[in-house]
Amino acid sequence: MSKRGMVIDISRCTACYCCFAACKDEYWDNDYPPYSAPQPKHGQFWINLVKKERGTYPCIKVAYVPVLCMQCDDAPCIKAAKEGAVYRRPDGIVIIDPQKAVGQKKIVDTCPYHVIFWNEEKQLPQKCTFCVHMLEEGKIPKCVQVCPSQALIFGDLDDPKSEVSKLVKSGKAEVFHPEYNIKPNVYYIDLYKMTKLFIAGSAVFKDTDECAENVKVTLEDKQTGETRTTVTNNYGGFEFDGLNVGKYSVKLECDGYAPKIIDVDLKTDSYLGYITLSY
Incomplete structure (x- = not known):
């Protein structure tokens, strides 16, 4: 069985927001049972760009980091959910069940990356699913499809021949906030632009x-x-x-x-x- 993961190259991100727009287009008012309910038009950012500005005039550096669900191996949201409302698929993707999770607002606060959002209308916690409905059709996540600079790299972490696996094993890619100790499966290249x-x-x-x-x-x-x-x-x-x-x-x-x-x-x-x- 494959293990889905992503590597994000910060140096390639140009803050064009294509990933953000594509995600919103894919999920706003669209239902993909049993994996996700429709995303509201406003207030949720299943993939978001975090801006980091370093230095002072006249030497200023700016970097942008796409942040989404890290699909953690030791996900706090799974532990906090009742009745299996959040679970991990065999391919490693963490899913919030859009029926079982209704009313479980506390799931939102368990994520240290703050990438789980509360849908007030549906009384439902929601997040990125790695576009699992598209994966099952043999496609790749929408954000990866539309990135013009190829900053988002998706694949099988367990396949030694895959690009994501090679990048992780090379040591070029690292996790964001390793101190959380929850084993994320989203990695970053040139993370120093955010942390050093x-x-x-x-x-x-x-x-x-x-x-x-x-x-x-x-x-x-x-x-x-x-x-x-x-x-x-x-x-x-x-x-x-x-x-x-x-x-x-x-x-x-x-x-x-x-x-x-x-x-x-x-x-x-x-x-x-x-x-x-x-x-």
């Missing part, structure tokens, strides 16, 4: 007052001694991303110019501004 910090800056040659291109920049983690190296681009810019809170040093080196070292006590994203290199 960056250090950036711009180098300038003092004698020419021009952007300092191809300057060697070395970042040292003072806690671990680990280093990273890059070179400035044609605008003199450089950056190190995916950093934890801590103490770092940034060293700039270029032939013919004195090296410069800057200590950084990183607590939030840091733009070092223009760094002047002189003889």
Whole structure:
């Protein structure tokens, strides 16, 4: 039996909202028994885009993360539901029974990802089903179909030949909020854009007052001694991303110019501004 899962590439998401619109089109006022009742027109986001803004002017980075039901192996909603109102299919998809779950509002509050919604009219908790009615017809989820940048990758996690399985095993994909410890089956690539910090800056040659291109920049983690190296681009810019809170040093080196070292006590994203290199 297959195990359905998804990998989401944050770097590919352009916030076009095609996934959101397609989900709403598929489920608003449409009934797919025994898996889901019609989604209301407003108030529910079975797939939603969470915006993360990092840094300050003039160095700001923005990323968007599609968030949907994580189809967890250890789903709290299943444990909280009465009379089997929430269950896991053999393929790993978690389903809220649209008949048995009527009146069980407490199911909504069990999800730490906040992706279960309450339908006031139907008195029913609702969420993403991975478009299981489409899977049974040999299709893939609607959000995956419409993503123009192919940021959403769907497949069988138990199939070693599938793309999702390869990405998870490669270590490139990781779960969002592993501290919840509920074994989600939705993974993310480049999650650091939501959870980590960056250090950036711009180098300038003092004698020419021009952007300092191809300057060697070395970042040292003072806690671990680990280093990273890059070179400035044609605008003199450089950056190190995916950093934890801590103490770092940034060293700039270029032939013919004195090296410069800057200590950084990183607590939030840091733009070092223009760094002047002189003889």
